[in-house]
Amino acid sequence: MLKRISLYLLITLILAFLISETPTYSNAEQPFRLAIHGGAGVILRENLSAEDEKAYHEKLSEALQAGHQVLKNGGKSLDAVETAIKILEDSPLFNAGKGAVFTSEGTIELDAAIMDGASLAAGSVAGTKHIKNPISLARMVMEKSPHVMMVGNGAEKFAQKQGMTLVDQKYFFTKRRFEQLQKEKAKESKKTSFLKTQLHDENKFGTVGAVALDKIGNLAAGTSTGGTTNKKFGRVGDAPIIGAGTYANNQTCAVSATGHGEYFIRAVVAYDISALMQYQKLSLKDASDKVVMDKLVKFGGAGGVICIDKDGNIAMPFNTPGMYRGSIDENGKITTSIFR
């Protein structure tokens, strides 16, 4: 009798092993991982002092460690994404939250989005001027309203109604970004056409973002940005556009993009990576390479993405000289990079 039960068990185990599509993990091995970026662009080693380079690596590590703690403690991928992005928003090093670039009117206008791969719930805000952490407001839109996207004053009224304290524009001010605006304005006065404005240098775009896989297998993605230096006319880029700069779906992957937003919107970058995985059965690496290193390059769209799939694979392709980026695995192993 015991022999027969053992035989059944053995057969069951062998079958389970054979039909499992993905590697199985014991609790200790279940991957929970986080990847972040701090923007892609013309980031050249010769323009970055050793001191600055160190500061970027340190801040990326700090954000990764904070997100990792959330995941390690059994927190949601959404929480890890929000936690990591808040640290990048609060740092003057990146173009999001404090340290964001100036609009042509000398104001700061911030956009952000977050998406839950489990439910496909999403929240997004654009053109906010007094929100310290736009990623947290995007999450509130997702969780505390029936809407996905809110813009301008309306989004801030919602924030107040939810008890969020607004901050003065002065909070976001950094001397470095103010000087960048003056430079752009000086360059602009020599230009003849608004239509032909180019956005190809590092000063002009930048974003922060995070993607995560938690212990129970849920994916999440988030992105936050100040947009482009000297931006005009209420311009909105790809960061707050679900499917363009931000997308997450447990069936495929979570993606956060950074780059020339206009191209990323028109190429529906984040969802395209997901669609290639779902419909053409490409791997995360092949799908993200196809979109960033092939389709976007032919299209003329400079930038990169970070993405993670349901098995914890991470890909971070970019077609610019540099992208501030990093990842952390379930063992707490951190990698951060800036250049190729």
Added chain:
Amino acid sequence: MLKRISLYLLITLILAFLISETPTYSNAEQPFRLAIHGGAGVILRENLSAEDEKAYHEKLSEALQAGHQVLKNGGKSLDAVETAIKILEDSPLFNAGKGAVFTSEGTIELDAAIMDGASLAAGSVAGTKHIKNPISLARMVMEKSPHVMMVGNGAEKFAQKQGMTLVDQKYFFTKRRFEQLQKEKAKESKKTSFLKTQLHDENKFGTVGAVALDKIGNLAAGTSTGGTTNKKFGRVGDAPIIGAGTYANNQTCAVSATGHGEYFIRAVVAYDISALMQYQKLSLKDASDKVVMDKLVKFGGAGGVICIDKDGNIAMPFNTPGMYRGSIDENGKITTSIFR
């Protein structure tokens, strides 16, 4: 000698016939077609008087004929889309331009987007309050700026800079929409939670849109909307989101959507139809049915789309009781419908 040339010609013709993937047309047969919608929702025959029904059919026909004239005269699909949508925007019958629904603050806030399938150029505006024809401003953003999306006051400043005359909010006022707002507000006062607000009745959403294929084979799509009655906090729906409510790509199709925008954004509806055609080689009909009648239904997203492919096939699936819709072919043959 003449015999040999004839033989070559014959062989060439047979080969050309055999390798042509799509039917070939003489100039007279080259299809140029246009489809439009005036919104999907709970449109019930018992709630629509014979007089109103007639008015809808007549206005849809007028828009189709105007767009058809553009195409017939060799105009671009973009021009046909803009022309048809302007007529729907100018009519008080539809929730776009004049006759748009009111926000909770008693204002009118309009969104629109347009996309060129040939170049993947796109333009989009959201939260405009003084633009008579938002579809034309979206086109200006596409053609006269380096950006894709502009929101709020910024978009209006751009309009003025381009020489567009702004109109007073009074222009958009209709008694019918004002009464709808009062009804919504009365209902709202009985509700307990903003989060649980439902948007399932016809009064609450509506959109207009057009898709076209022109004589030289270029596709275009456009969408324009007032959003949802009693909308709050700068809410933006799917209409101005490239990939969600509006998308066009000569390789696949042009799509304009109408429905519960939050679901359409999260499902990246318009681009998903294109991706299914490109990556899974589905026909336009199968791809749009899959997204609207299967994926969106399971997801809980009420609404529909109109779409056209590069061969001039048109599909108009909707999962609601009704959708104001119509199409016109190269011979000027018009079909308009409201119910199933």
